[in-house]
Each structure stands twice: as structure tokens, then as C-alpha cells.
Amino acid sequence: MSVLEHARHPGAVAGAPSTWDFFADRAFRGIAKAAAALILALLAFILWQIGRKAAPGIRDYGFGFLTSTSWDVGRGHFGILPAIWGTLYSSFLALVMGGFFGIVMAIFLTQDFLPPRLAVVFRTTVELLAAIPSVVYGLWGIFVVVPAIRPMANSFYEHLGWIPIFGTTLSGPGLLPASLVLAIMILPTVAAVSQDALRQVPYRVKEAAYGMGATRWEAILKVMLPTAATGIFGALVLGFGRALGETMALAMLIGNSNQLSLSLFSPANTLAALLALNFPEAGPREVQVLMYAALVLLGITLLVNIAGGAIMTLAARNVRR
Amino acid sequence: MSSSTLPAVDGRVARNASSAGPSLRHSPWEVRALRSNLLTAGAWAAAIAASIPLFSVLYMLIVRGGSRLSWEALVELPPAGFEMGGGFGNAIVGTLVMVGLGALISVPVGIGAAVFLAELGPNSTLAGAVRFGAKTLTGLPSILAGVFAYASVVLVTGTYSAPAGALALAVLMVPTVVLTAEEAMKMVPRITKDAAYGMGCTRSQVIWKIVLPTALPGILTGVMLGVARAAGETAPLMFTALFSAYWLVEQGGIKLMRPTASLAVLIYNFSGMPFENQIELAWAASLVLVMIVLFINIASRLLGRRRA
Amino acid sequence: MSVTGGSAVIKESVGGNGHAVASPGNVVIDCKLEQVYYGEFLAVRDSHVPIEKGKITGFIGPSGCGKSTVLRSLNRMNDLIRGFRFQGHVHFHGQDVYARHIDPVVLRRYIGMVFQQPNPFQMSIFDNVAFGLRLNRFRGKMGDRVEQALTRAALWDEVKDKLKNNGLSLSGGQQQRLCIARAIATEPSVLLMDEPCSALDPIATRRVEELMLQLKQNYTIAIVTHNMQQAMRVADTTAFFSVEMSKGGRTGYLVEMGPTQQVFENPQEKLTKDYISGQFS
Numbered sequence: 001m002s003v004l005e006h007a008r009h010p011g012a013v014a015g016a017p018s019t020w021d022f023f024a025d026r027a028f029r030g031i032a033k034a035a036a037a038l039i040l041a042l043l044a045f046i047l048w049q050i051g052r053k054a055a056p057g058i059r060d061y062g063f064g065f066l067t068s069t070s071w072d073v074g075r076g077h078f079g080i081l082p083a084i085w086g087t088l089y090s091s092f093l094a095l096v097m098g099g100f101f102g103i104v105m106a107i108f109l110t111q112d113f114l115p116p117r118l119a120v121v122f123r124t125t126v127e128l129l130a131a132i133p134s135v136v137y138g139l140w141g142i143f144v145v146v147p148a149i150r151p152m153a154n155s156f157y158e159h160l161g162w163i164p165i166f167g168t169t170l171s172g173p174g175l176l177p178a179s180l181v182l183a184i185m186i187l188p189t190v191a192a193v194s195q196d197a198l199r200q201v202p203y204r205v206k207e208a209a210y211g212m213g214a215t216r217w218e219a220i221l222k223v224m225l226p227t228a229a230t231g232i233f234g235a236l237v238l239g240f241g242r243a244l245g246e247t248m249a250l251a252m253l254i255g256n257s258n259q260l261s262l263s264l265f266s267p268a269n270t271l272a273a274l275l276a277l278n279f280p281e282a283g284p285r286e287v288q289v290l291m292y293a294a295l296v297l298l299g300i301t302l303l304v305n306i307a308g309g310a311i312m313t314l315a316a317r318n319v320r321r
Numbered sequence: 322m323s324s325s326t327l328p329a330v331d332g333r334v335a336r337n338a339s340s341a342g343p344s345l346r347h348s349p350w351e352v353r354a355l356r357s358n359l360l361t362a363g364a365w366a367a368a369i370a371a372s373i374p375l376f377s378v379l380y381m382l383i384v385r386g387g388s389r390l391s392w393e394a395l396v397e398l399p400p401a402g403f404e405m406g407g408g409f410g411n412a413i414v415g416t417l418v419m420v421g422l423g424a425l426i427s428v429p430v431g432i433g434a435a436v437f438l439a440e441l442g443p444n445s446t447l448a449g450a451v452r453f454g455a456k457t458l459t460g461l462p463s464i465l466a467g468v469f470a471y472a473s474v475v476l477v478t479g480t481y482s483a484p485a486g487a488l489a490l491a492v493l494m495v496p497t498v499v500l501t502a503e504e505a506m507k508m509v510p511r512i513t514k515d516a517a518y519g520m521g522c523t524r525s526q527v528i529w530k531i532v533l534p535t536a537l538p539g540i541l542t543g544v545m546l547g548v549a550r551a552a553g554e555t556a557p558l559m560f561t562a563l564f565s566a567y568w569l570v571e572q573g574g575i576k577l578m579r580p581t582a583s584l585a586v587l588i589y590n591f592s593g594m595p596f597e598n599q600i601e602l603a604w605a606a607s608l609v610l611v612m613i614v615l616f617i618n619i620a621s622r623l624l625g626r627r628r629a
Numbered sequence: 630m631s632v633t634g635g636s637a638v639i640k641e642s643v644g645g646n647g648h649a650v651a652s653p654g655n656v657v658i659d660c661k662l663e664q665v666y667y668g669e670f671l672a673v674r675d676s677h678v679p680i681e682k683g684k685i686t687g688f689i690g691p692s693g694c695g696k697s698t699v700l701r702s703l704n705r706m707n708d709l710i711r712g713f714r715f716q717g718h719v720h721f722h723g724q725d726v727y728a729r730h731i732d733p734v735v736l737r738r739y740i741g742m743v744f745q746q747p748n749p750f751q752m753s754i755f756d757n758v759a760f761g762l763r764l765n766r767f768r769g770k771m772g773d774r775v776e777q778a779l780t781r782a783a784l785w786d787e788v789k790d791k792l793k794n795n796g797l798s799l800s801g802g803q804q805q806r807l808c809i810a811r812a813i814a815t816e817p818s819v820l821l822m823d824e825p826c827s828a829l830d831p832i833a834t835r836r837v838e839e840l841m842l843q844l845k846q847n848y849t850i851a852i853v854t855h856n857m858q859q860a861m862r863v864a865d866t867t868a869f870f871s872v873e874m875s876k877g878g879r880t881g882y883l884v885e886m887g888p889t890q891q892v893f894e895n896p897q898e899k900l901t902k903d904y905i906s907g908q909f910s
Contacts (some may be wrong), residue, residue, distance in 0.1 A: 013767045013774070013815040014738040017523060025523040032441055035433030036451045039499060042455045042492065050465070050473045104367040113364065126370045131618050132378060133553025134463075135588045136607045142380050142592060143385075152605075184374045215357035240458075245462030247556040248585075252592060272464050272556070279471070279560045294468045305460030309453075413841050444711075512748040516808070518709060520815075521738035530760075535751050 045296050050295050057292035065292060071258050080296065082258040085300045086268035087300070090179045090250065091243035093264075098183030098243075099236050102190025106232075109191075110198040111220055125151040130188035138252030141181040146172060146253070149180070167263035173255035176264040181249045197231025197315060199222060230315035231267040237308035245301050271297040325522025386608030389601040399566050399587060405598050409606045411568045415582040416610075417553075418569060419483050420552050420563060423490030428544055431498025432533075436538075438499070439506035440528055451499075458496040466492040467557035475561055475583070483569070483581040486562030493554060494547035505536035539626050545621030549614045555585035564590060584610045657682045657819055657849050658703055659720040665698055668712030671875060673698050676883035678868050680819070684848045685841060687864030687889065689857055691909060695881025696853045697823050703851065704740040704821060705733040721819075731884040738765065741812035741848075745824040747804035749796030749811070754779075754788050757796040757807055761815040774814055781847075782810035783840050802833025809840065813848065820844065822852040826859065838863050857905065860889065867892045869901050 017025075061078060069080025105126060109119055153170035160166045170176065201224055209219035213257070225232065255267020256277055271293055279290055372483050400407030434451060441446050470489035475481055509532050517527045533540075563580035564587065570576070584606050591603035658680040665673040673695035678687050680703070690697040698707065704724060707713045719726050751759050758775045767774065775792075775886045779785040779794070784806040796807055805825060812820060822841075826834040837907050841850060841863050854860055860867050869884040872879045885892060896902045903909060 001616070013765050014739065014817055015765050016732075016735040017521070018766065019425055021523060021526070025525040028528070029441055030523040032433045032436040033447070035430045036437035036442075036447060039434050039451050039495065040447075040454045041460070042495070043458055045473075046461070046465070046469045046492070049469055053472050054563065101367055101371045104364055105371055108368045113361065122368055122372070123377055127618075128615070129371075129375050131549065131611075131614055132375075133555070133585060133610060133614060134613060135553070135555040135585050135592075136378065136382070139588060139592045139603055140381055144377055144381060180586060182369075187371060201469055215353050217357040217360040218353065241460050245460065245464075247462060248462040249336045251556075252589070271464055272656055275464050275468065276556055276559060279468070291468070293473075294465055298465055301460055301462055301465075302457065305457060308460075309456050510748070512744055512746050513750065515706070515709070515744060516742075516748045516750065516811075519704065519706060519737055519742035519744070520812070521732050521734050521736070521763060522764060526764065530764075531750060 035263045043203065044221050047298070050291060050298055053288065054291040054295040057288040057290075058295075061289065065289070066296065069258060069260060073283075073286055076285065078286075080271065080274065080293050083269045083271045083274045084296070084300075085260055086175070087244060087256065087270040087272070087297070089174055090182060090254065090270055091240055092173070092270065093179035094182035094186055094243045095236060095240050096183075097180065098186040099190050099239055101183070102187045102231060102235070102239065103194050105187065105191040106194035106198055106235075107220055108227075110195050111216070111224065116314055126188050126191050129184060130192075134185065134246060134248040135252070137181050137185060138249040141177055141249060142173070142251045145177045145180055146170075146174075149177060157265060164262040165264050168261065168266040170265035171267075173253045173267055175254065175261075175268045178250050178255075178268075179264075180252040182243050182246055185249060186239040186248060188241050189242050190235045193235035193238055193312070194228070194232050196292065197228040197235060200231065200316075201227045228315075230311060230318055232307055234315050236309035237304060237311055241301055241304040241308050244304060245272065245297075247276050251276040271300075323456045326615045348488075382604065382608045385601070386604040386606075389605035390608060394602065394605050398568070399582070399591075401566070402594075402596065402601070407598070407602065408601060409582070409584065409587050409609075411565065412582040412584045412587040412606065413609065414569060415483070415562070415565070416552055416584045416613075418577075419490060419558070419581060419583060420548055422484060422487035423488060423494055423551055424544065424548055426491040426623055427486065427494040427498055427547065431495050431539065431547075432502050432543075435502035435506060436533075438503045440532060441524065452503075455496045455499045458492070459500070461492070461496075462556075463489075463493055463554050464556035464559075466490075467559060467561055470557065470561045478578065480578055481561060481563040481580040482578040483562055484577060486558045486581060486583070489557035489561050490551040490554060493557060494551050497547035497550070498543055501546065502536070502540045502598050504531055505539025505543065508539065509535045542621045542625040545617050545624070549621070550619040552617070553585060553610060553614050555583075555589050558586050560590070562586070584613075589619055655681045655683075658724065658851075659718075660699065660703055661717045661719070662699060662702060662715055663717040665695070665702065665707075665715040665717075666712070667710060670877045676867075676870070676881070678883060678886060680849060680851050681866060682849050683845065684865040685845055685852060685863050686868065687860035687867045688851070688853045688868050688870060689855070689860045689904075690881070690884075691872055691904070692855065693879050693881065694872040696870050698881070699870070699883075700821055700823055700853050701853060703819075704737050704742060706737075706742065708733055725846045731900075738815070739817050740819045740821060741815070741817040743805070743808050743812050743820065743822045743825045746828050747801060747808050749799070749804050749807050751795065751797060753793045754796050754799070754807060755792040758810050758814050760811060760851035765815055767815075775810075778810040778814035779807075781813060781840075781844065782806045783836055784810055800833075802829045802836065805829055805833070805837060806840070809837070813844070816847070818849060820848045820850045822850065824853050824855060827855065829849045834859075857893075861893055864889045869896075869898075871900050871904070871905065 065079060066084065067081050068077070069081045070077045070079050105122070108114070109123055114122065150170050153176060156166045157169050205223060205227055206219065209223040214222065250270050251273040254270055254273050256269055257267035258269055258274055259266055261268065275290055275294055275297070278286065282290055334340045393406065395408055395413065397406065397408030398411055399409055419460040438448050438451060466489045469492065470485050474485035474488055478485070513531060513535065514527055522530065562583060565580040565582045569581060588603045588606050588610065591599040594600065656679040660680065661677045661721065662673055663675060664671060676695070676699055678686070678699060688700060690696055701707045702715065702719060721736065724731065750760060755775055758778050759771050762771055762774055774787060779788065784803060787803060796804065799807060805828070809825070809896045826837050829837065838859065841852070844850060852864065866886065867889045869892060870881050871884045872881045885896060885898045892901065893905055896905060
């Protein structure tokens, strides 16, 4: 380093960086790299921690845990099938409703339906929907959604009760109110990712459609959506993943009953709600079992989220084509 | 042009020869246009329908929450079962403390990792793995962050505590900070960094003197979004910080290693109680919580827009 | 050594011209690039450009001929580009700057660089100029040095009342002069300028050119320019590069180098003559 010293000319200010500068450079770079590695380590640590604590539960209950339906603390019988069912069913329902409205919103916001001012209003609305905490949605669900849909639900039961999905009464919390609120919660996710997907459709594709005399909706349904299809599918998968992991609103609205039912009006349970409700009071044996349930939830959400991420990467690659 | 001069090869051609061409008139009743307009009306209806929940929530918050919001509610301790009055002052403090602690942990780690991803090793295998890890962590259910913190801190220290809750929140905040900070740093123009390199800056100097200051608004936006989300989380706090009816400060000083109240958990607990007083307080606390979250969101947006 | 055949004749005259012009004691940077690669792509070949002290050396040639690559090799700015490697040497005051024990950070403190697009930092005018001083822990009177640099860059009068303003608030020409002031504040012995006027209007260009002629008294300057007339106006020595098609893309190489007047009025190579007379650009 100092070999260049004599290259200075008189009056020059420049000099080699001081030893402190070199040391600080090395140290800072090392710390940054360590921080990056820490993120990976954190993920690994989470997996390990939950897996480790779940091991006794896995040992004791094995695979039957996933297929049994009873939850009896006293007698030590545990099964999370209703919870798995509830998780998947509620998330699926939420996806159907929230996904549909989310995509419609995305179309509405990106396909020149609105003057810029109005577009901002609707976009802000969607963003505000995303900002409201889950527990507040739960509170609102209890006091607004449930009373609002109960009359309608019970009339469905009275008249169409022979159809399995209307098979029970809605006494309070249940699958439908929980799924409705869940749909509202994942709508922003689906809308945001779908908007990105639609915006990435090259302008010339839109031009071509209109140039051929397509009406606005023909262009949207026959050209824009198919082109953005991969991205929109990714949006749905990500929304599904979000729904799977959602806890509080469901804990407050799903009814926490270990029933396996197709009925929209019956109370049910989800893995996250199960954990939320039972953990605080759980004794050591129950904790192990709950850890096992946590591991199952982790597995399901990881799978769905990784799949969603892969689809989005694929979508990005398609656009660059 | 008169029809008599044109050869009538096709009757239709001859008939139309006197007009200017096919009819281009716009008719809303024509089938395709009708379908399109109906769909547009449907889209409007859907958009309005999707907005209704927001207004309903805001309405309930302002009406029911606002009616119970008072100075006492903000400074007093939570009431027990049949008590009247009371407030959620300790919950506000608890939320601020735990979110603050969580940010203290997650922000340096997140920015450090982002520096590595954006500047030091953007194409390395480690970077690819870290990006994958961060994206995966964004999808981690919040309750599992709580389970993790329970296993790592509560079981180890033997008590529910504020730091345990803070760790759970930090786990949820870190991915957001990392990914937004990386994006912000990647936006710093190449030529500006070149100028710094040209002057003989070490890599750390380029990062500290040029990249970080320039990317600061974007980084701050990401941090605040993470903070806003963390402030509203309940599940991670439920069995790490649990809940408390007392203040964090006692005559000994600040007691962090014990159950700590938070707005989110208070709302959850009170929402299930059969007492009108508690439910009213839950609404008031929800109003305060939403106001905090919205405030942080708006502030982060303004910051993001105020670039030089 | 050359990648494509048929250039042996040119190589000879490069060697002849290169050494004939510069007396060894006067050469500050001796740059001999035999092959420069970006990954698998050969960007530059057979270019020996000695940079003489106290003179302005101009690099001219059609676009894509590697002039910037050669310039950036002098202060190791090409290190920042992935896949960069080369055969040859670059000697700065006799030291091989690509030697293992040489730190490019140190090298760049002694060689200043001005870029094609003005790139002041997002800070005040004063802080921009003082950046290099602070970086090198200058303990003297910062204000004096800043004023001196801005004066030398012909910018002082225009900004002396608004030193606190953001550097980016200046016009394009002013920004570029600010970048020059920033580069010379630490008094590096060599100043590299990569098409410094290409983003400026004619009036700003003229001011910067006048500046260069004044700076020549204190600094050695190497400038890349796509504007032949500019080279004629400011450069003492001119190096003409050209480009040829090779597998993988276009490869640049030095055609001829010599005193400016000679290169323009009496070029040795036909290629040079063609370029100067505007046959291609």
C-alpha cells in the first residue's frame, strides 16, 4: 500500500487509507455477511426448534395424529384432522371469494376504468384493508358480520338444509363468517400481486387486441388475463398461503369446535386457531402435541409459499420472453 | 358515386355502393357492447362491495371505539371482570416497548443483510439462499413466530416476558426490512457509486457515505411498514408476553422479564368477555391501535415520497 | 499475440510511434494492454499508450473501440466489472498497479476521474468538493481548499453564495465542473476524463475545455472524447483507436498515437486518415 506514497506530488492531500479505515472496512463487510447468514440461520433455527419440540409428540402419536378427530386432554387423545380440514376448507373458501374480488379489483384498477383521482381512492381503500390488524377484523367479525349473516344463513338452513353445505344452523361463530373475514384479509394480497402481473403485460399486446376491434372486456378476458395468467395464479397461491397462516380473526370467528363438517354454518377449527387457543393453558404433555401441530402447519404453509414463490419467478421469466 | 355505374357483381355490394361503407355507429345495444357494459357495471359493483368492509370497520371503530375513548381509557390499568371504568394505558406502553425492542433487533440485522445482498455479494450463492430464506420467512404464520419465541426464550428463561414478545415480533419484521432495504439500495445509481469508487473509497466507505444515505428514505419506508405490521400482531405475543394488568415500571425500576400487556392481546382477551365494559374498551383499544398503525403507514408513505 | 490476422503492420507502427513520442522519464503511466477480456469477450487488443506528465493525452475513435476501457484500466475502475481480465501491464510511476500487493483503493486516491455523466453526490456543493478531503482525513482549512478547487474548476463565482445547496440543483455544465472540482480538490497527480463534455451544451463544453488547458499546468490529463475537434483543441498527444469485428463482438485496438498536430495533419495510417476526414465515425 505504501509503495505508492512516492507517487504523490507536493501539495497533494491524497494518501492511503489509514489502518483504521482498512480495519473498519474488513469488519463492516464481515458483519454484513454475518447478518445475511443470520437470516438463513434463523430460518433453520426455527425449523429445528419446532421440530425438536415436536419430536416427543411425533414419537408418541405418530401419523395417527393427523387422522384422528378427538381432542381430549384428560385422556390424552389428540388428533388434528378437524383442524387440518378446517384450515384447508376455510382457506379455500376465502380464496374463492377473496381471490375473485381481488382479481376483479386488480382489473378494475389497471385497465383504465378510472380517472387517476378515483383510482387513487380505490387503491388506497385496498391498502387500508391490508393495514387493519387481524384482531380488529376478528372483533368486527364477531359484532358485525355474524349478526348480519345469521338471519340469511338460518333461512338457507331452513329451506335448503338438505344440501350438505347448508347442513347446520349458524349459532354464532362458524366457517362462513370466518371465511368471509378471511377473504377480506387476503383480498389486498391477491389484488396487489395481480395488479403487478397485469401491469407487466406488454403494451403492444393490449394494442393488438384493441386494434382488432375487441371491446374492452373482450380484450381483458381473452388477451390480458391469459397473458398475465401465471402471475395471477401466483397471486392466488400467495393469497392461499396467507390465508393458511392467518390466526387471530379465525381464532375469534371459527368457533373452535373439533367438528368435521361440510356445512358452511358449522363451527370448525384451524391449526392456527387451535394453537392460539390451547397454548396458553397447555400442560407439558399438551405442549408437545401442540408443537407437533405447529410443525404440520409450518410444513403446509412452507410448501404453499415456496410453490407460490416459484410460480412468481416463472411468471417473471415469461414476461422477459 | 351513383349505383348505376358500378357492376352489380354482388347484390349487396351494389346496394351499399351509395353509402360510405359499413355502419360504424356506436350502439350500446349491440350484443358485444352490451356484454362489455354489463361486465363493467359488475366490476363497479364488485369494487364497491369490496370497499364496504373497510367503511364498516372504520365506522364501528369511530362510533363504538370513539364513544369509549377518553383520557382515563388511555392512562388507566385494565379493569378486572366486573369492574367498571379502567383503561389500557399499560397496553399502549407494552405495545410501544415490545415493538421498539423488536425493531432494535430486526432493523440492524435486516439492513446488514440487505447491504450484503445489494452491495457485497449480490450474485453469490449465499445471497441467493438468503433471498430465498427471507421470502420464505415473509410467509411464516405469525403464530409460529410466537411458538418459536416460546421455545427459545420463555422455556429457557422460565417466564413470559417482554423480550420474548419482542423476539417474536423481530422474526416477523426482519424479512420485510431485508427485502425493502435491498430494493432501496439497488436503486442507487451506478454512476454515483462509481464516483465514490473513483475517489478511492473502500467498499464500506461507499456504502456508508453514499449508498445508505441515498437509500435511506426507501429503507425507512420498509422499516415502518414492518413496524406497523408488528404493532398489530396478536398471536406472537399471546404466549410469549402473555398479558398483564400492571405497568412495566415498579418501584424497583423497569421490569421487563415478566408478562407484558399489549393492545392486540387486550383486544383479543376483552372481545371474548361477557362484560359490556370490557367490550367497549376493546373497541376503544382497537381504535387506538388502528390509528397508530395508520399513522405509521401514512408517515412511511410521505417519507418515501420526499426524495431529494 | 493478436487475435485476428492482418494487423501485424499496424502493430509495428504502434510500437514505433508509442516509443518515439515519449521519453521514458516523462511517462507517468505506462499502459500496455495486449488483451482485455470481459468474460469471454475480447474488448481491446494490442494497445500501448504511455501517458506523459504535464500533457493532455486524448483518446479518439469510433464508438465501441475500447477507449473508455483503456482509460478505466488506468485506475482499475474496470475491477468493478465482472469478468474483467487482461494481459499486459499498467505501470504508475514505475509500479505495476495490478500487482497483488497493490490496493486499488489506494491507487484511486492518486488518480482522479471525471465521468461522462455528471454525478455529484446527493449532498451540498461544499460537501461534494470536501468529500475527497474528508476521505483522506485532511486536517487543514477545508474551506480554503474547497474554494481553491472550485476556483480552479471555474465554478467558484457561480456558487460561492450557495455552497450549502444540493449539488444536484446545478445545471448540467455546472454539475460537471463540480465533479471536476471534487476530483481535483485532493490534487491527484493524474486526472482521467471519460467524455466529460458529451452531456453538456456547447457553451459549457467550451468552458470545460478552457479549464482543461489551465489544469494542464498542475495535472497530467488523459481524456476520452468522441469529438475530434475537441481533441485537436486540447490534446497534446492523441491516440486513435479503431474497432474490428471479431468472433463474439467488436474488438478495439490502438491504430496510431503521436503528437496531435502530426496525427491530424500527417497521419501514418490510412485508417486514421479516413477517420479524420470523416469517412467513418
